[in-house]
Amino acid sequence: MDAMRNLLKNKQLGIACLALTSIATYLAMLLAGIGKSPNGGVSFRDAALLVALVLGGLPLLLDLLRQLVTREFGSDLLAGISIVTSVALHEYLAGTIVVLMLSGGQALEAFAVRKASSVLEALAKRMPSVAHSKIGSGVVDVPLANVAVDDEVVIFPHEISPVDGVVVDGHGVMDESYLTGEPYQITKTPGSDVLSGAINGESALTIRATKLAVDSRYTKIMEVMRSAEQKKPRLRRIADQLGAYYTPIAVAIALAAWGLSAQPVRFLAVMVVATPCPLLIAIPVAIISSISLAARRGIIIKDPSVLEKLDTCRVAIFDKTGTLTYGKANLIETVVPSGQLPDDVLTLAASLERYSKHPLSASILAAAAQKGLALLDASEISEKPGEGLRGIIAGANVQVISRNKLALAAPEQASLLPPVGGGMECVILVDGKYAALLRFRDEPRRDGASFIHHLGPKHHFSRVMLVSGDRESEVRFLAKTVGITEILFSQSPEQKLELVRAETKVGTTVFLGDGINDAPALTAATVGIAFGQNSDITSEAAGAVIMDSSLQKVDELLHISRRMRRIALQSAFGGMGLSVLGMIFAATGQLAPVTGAILQEVIDVLAVLNALRAAIPPKSLVDF
Numbered sequence: 001m002d003a004m005r006n007l008l009k010n011k012q013l014g015i016a017c018l019a020l021t022s023i024a025t026y027l028a029m030l031l032a033g034i035g036k037s038p039n040g041g042v043s044f045r046d047a048a049l050l051v052a053l054v055l056g057g058l059p060l061l062l063d064l065l066r067q068l069v070t071r072e073f074g075s076d077l078l079a080g081i082s083i084v085t086s087v088a089l090h091e092y093l094a095g096t097i098v099v100l101m102l103s104g105g106q107a108l109e110a111f112a113v114r115k116a117s118s119v120l121e122a123l124a125k126r127m128p129s130v131a132h133s134k135i136g137s138g139v140v141d142v143p144l145a146n147v148a149v150d151d152e153v154v155i156f157p158h159e160i161s162p163v164d165g166v167v168v169d170g171h172g173v174m175d176e177s178y179l180t181g182e183p184y185q186i187t188k189t190p191g192s193d194v195l196s197g198a199i200n201g202e203s204a205l206t207i208r209a210t211k212l213a214v215d216s217r218y219t220k221i222m223e224v225m226r227s228a229e230q231k232k233p234r235l236r237r238i239a240d241q242l243g244a245y246y247t248p249i250a251v252a253i254a255l256a257a258w259g260l261s262a263q264p265v266r267f268l269a270v271m272v273v274a275t276p277c278p279l280l281i282a283i284p285v286a287i288i289s290s291i292s293l294a295a296r297r298g299i300i301i302k303d304p305s306v307l308e309k310l311d312t313c314r315v316a317i318f319d320k321t322g323t324l325t326y327g328k329a330n331l332i333e334t335v336v337p338s339g340q341l342p343d344d345v346l347t348l349a350a351s352l353e354r355y356s357k358h359p360l361s362a363s364i365l366a367a368a369a370q371k372g373l374a375l376l377d378a379s380e381i382s383e384k385p386g387e388g389l390r391g392i393i394a395g396a397n398v399q400v401i402s403r404n405k406l407a408l409a410a411p412e413q414a415s416l417l418p419p420v421g422g423g424m425e426c427v428i429l430v431d432g433k434y435a436a437l438l439r440f441r442d443e444p445r446r447d448g449a450s451f452i453h454h455l456g457p458k459h460h461f462s463r464v465m466l467v468s469g470d471r472e473s474e475v476r477f478l479a480k481t482v483g484i485t486e487i488l489f490s491q492s493p494e495q496k497l498e499l500v501r502a503e504t505k506v507g508t509t510v511f512l513g514d515g516i517n518d519a520p521a522l523t524a525a526t527v528g529i530a531f532g533q534n535s536d537i538t539s540e541a542a543g544a545v546i547m548d549s550s551l552q553k554v555d556e557l558l559h560i561s562r563r564m565r566r567i568a569l570q571s572a573f574g575g576m577g578l579s580v581l582g583m584i585f586a587a588t589g590q591l592a593p594v595t596g597a598i599l600q601e602v603i604d605v606l607a608v609l610n611a612l613r614a615a616i617p618p619k620s621l622v623d624f
Helices: 002-032 044-070 075-088 092-112 116-126 217-230 238-261 264-274 277-296 305-312 320-324 342-353 361-371 403-409 448-459 472-482 493-506 516-524 536-541 551-587 593-615
Strands: 130-135 138-143 152-155 165-169 172-175 185-188 205-209 299-301 315-318 325-335 378-382 389-393 396-401 424-430 433-444 463-467 486-488 509-513 527-531 544-546
Touching: 002 044, 002 092, 044 075, 044 092, 075 092, 075 238, 075 264, 238 264, 238 277, 238 551, 264 551, 264 593, 277 299, 277 305, 277 551, 277 593, 299 551, 305 527, 305 551, 315 320, 315 493, 320 325, 320 433, 320 463, 320 472, 325 342, 325 361, 342 361, 342 378, 342 389, 342 396, 342 424, 342 433, 396 403, 403 424, 433 472, 448 463, 448 472, 448 551, 463 472, 463 493, 472 486, 493 509, 493 516, 509 516, 516 527, 516 536, 527 551, 544 551, 551 593
Parallel strands: 315 463, 315 509, 463 486, 509 527, 527 544
Antiparallel strands: 130 138, 130 152, 152 205, 165 205, 172 185, 299 544, 325 433, 378 389, 389 396, 396 424, 424 433
């Protein structure tokens, strides 16, 4: 299937190049005054065009026959008739231009539209092909498929975990955000679960494989991705929708003119005027112009149909992490018992955390820097399993520990802690006594609420949903903050896919996400939008990529889509309206074929000039 698609793309590109060369050769001979036929037959000029018409037109005619059999009446069907008509009229230049328009448009779209295999290929390339198997006291690289359950595998710093497993040796952190949707790096100690596809931190870890590579979490995501690609609904393009009405009307007018007048030349005249250039050229020009405008705004359009469909979407489905949040933990609260000053405890914690690789260390240091706190020297730093981070700072024994570990080590101190809240937290002990509880949260975007609230009134979305792999408390907190009432939490990639697939069956959907776990859902939605540059996998699966993680850019894309549709429809309807008027004149014998061809070129120019307006940026593309 992939080879067939590549062959088709190359064939259309070859036909377009051949047509362009033929046209250039014809014009060059015409300007030089050479290539005329001495006996009035086919000239060398026409022969240059006939090469393109035969080699490029015949494949189109075969497709024309297929459409006639299946009763599909699209704009390319009328283009095929126009090519036959132009040959019959000896209007070889007009016919070759139609060949160029049709093949060039198909080659351009084949280049722009992402392929299903590219997503799966990117997923496969991301995973290592070998694993560092621990045998005795040594490490041997073995093919990933040879790793058995209970084998020990070493994951070196910054490597990707090849299989699901459990840590048996080592302490460090892993980035699982692309897989789980959680915005934090996760601490890994002996006994911790490890997911295949997670990125290791700066410390080597030894894990015991709990599943074969073919049964791993990452492989399951690949399988879901493959299923999503195979079942992705095919979108009908604007030109096809309009062509379904325009083509039979044009053919009917031409046949009626021929039948009522008994003059075949009138059929030919109508068909020349009816050449669907507003559909074949104006709409692609509007799309390409809008793609250019979007690129200048930091929005990459990978699938041109995104621009045609986005403004028609009525259900918006958002992932949580990195889309409606900033995707990183921030210290939001320092809870201290009476007698303690928050800044004093934060100074001690930050002074200790600068020596740690704990995933929350950067957040604590950032909070201290924002407050302008001067860090103190630390000594006797240690981070033993079950004891948290310890050190001596300004003569005090400072310890950073989790709530659960404190409950096991010192239940009397754990009883003093405030109730569990949302987000992540850690406890600060000073000389063995509870000194502070630090709470962290993935902060909602400041403009999230205004953006969500404007989707209904300004963009006609009937429903907005929040679907996340994160915990219930975090999802509910975000939903309440931004004003979303429909939520689903703790969702796996498979569950996200089924939800999006079900919603897309009953209506048009747009899904926004930024992690590998979002890739299947991005593919299954009517329109998939990847947020940010965190994952090549997500970018491949999506139809559009917002390079700058900003909700304003999403709104700009919505407006670019609406504007493109409006301009494209103006060009198409305006051009078709003028063409129908010209067809009526041609049908009544008031317009000769050659004059009709000239008229059609004028209509084409007007339609294309209007379509080019899509590249001109308006005063504003944001309305929230």
